[in-house]
Amino acid sequence: MTYSHWQAGLHFQQDSVVCVALQRTRFGLALRRWWQIPLAGEVTEPKVIAALCKIRREMPRYHRIAVALPAADTLQKQLPPPQMRLRESEQVQWIVNTVSQQLEMPANTLAFDFHDTDANSYSVTAARRRDISLLQQRLRAARLNLFAITPDACALQNFLPWISEAVPGLCWREGDHWLWATRESWGSSAEQLDEFLPCTTQFLVGETFNPWFPLNQLQPPLPESGDAFAIALALAVGGS
Helix, strand or coil: CCCCCCEEEEECCEEEEEEEEEECCEEEEEEEECCCCCCCCCCCCHHHHHHHHHHHHHCCEEEEEEECCCCHHEEEEECCCCCCCCHHHHHHHHHHHHHHHHCCCCCEEEEEEEECCCCCCCEEEEEEHHHHHHHHHHHCCCCCCEEEEEEEHHHHHHHHHHCCCCCCCEEEEHHHHEEHHHHCCCEEHHHHEEEHHCCHHHHHHHHCCCCCCCCCCCCCCCCCCHHHHHHHHHHHCCCC
């Protein structure tokens, strides 16, 4: 990210739109602006677009936004490597075909991301193209510059460089909804949370980790409910 750009993280929550904009300076990451726009009553697309347009009016021309996709709307798979050696393009097609067959969903309805793991396997994340398209359409309608779409739980991994390696991961709570991330995995399942972070309160964002900590410059006033900005902050920090 160049010094002239603002890097923002955008998180659609149950009843609000939350956004944080940062800028890299010679002194480190600086907070430039934050938004917490309530969506009163029934959440409709016109209300969401109006909230995004408000953000756009207060955003400079040169900006990039990373948006959170609900982890609950993603599908994760671990695949062993193919038995035969494949070129890169063939490898991608093999992963797409294998995952779509396992999920019994047409490949053209899914968007894929994957990476190699230390266990000599592929970690694959799939999302429905319609969910990706909805986020793209929202930002396009508000003339915001989309940079990346990241599962919200996965974004928490961006905080892990700032915590001790002895700490296995972090979790974040919004009402009864939990998100969690370790250095190897992430998710939104309460059952998995108990498995990966059994002592939940010891690793809770806002209690044991301040999500504003990675920033070198903070411009008051900060929001009263600072923990609500954790995912947006994680996205912005990760994009810097």
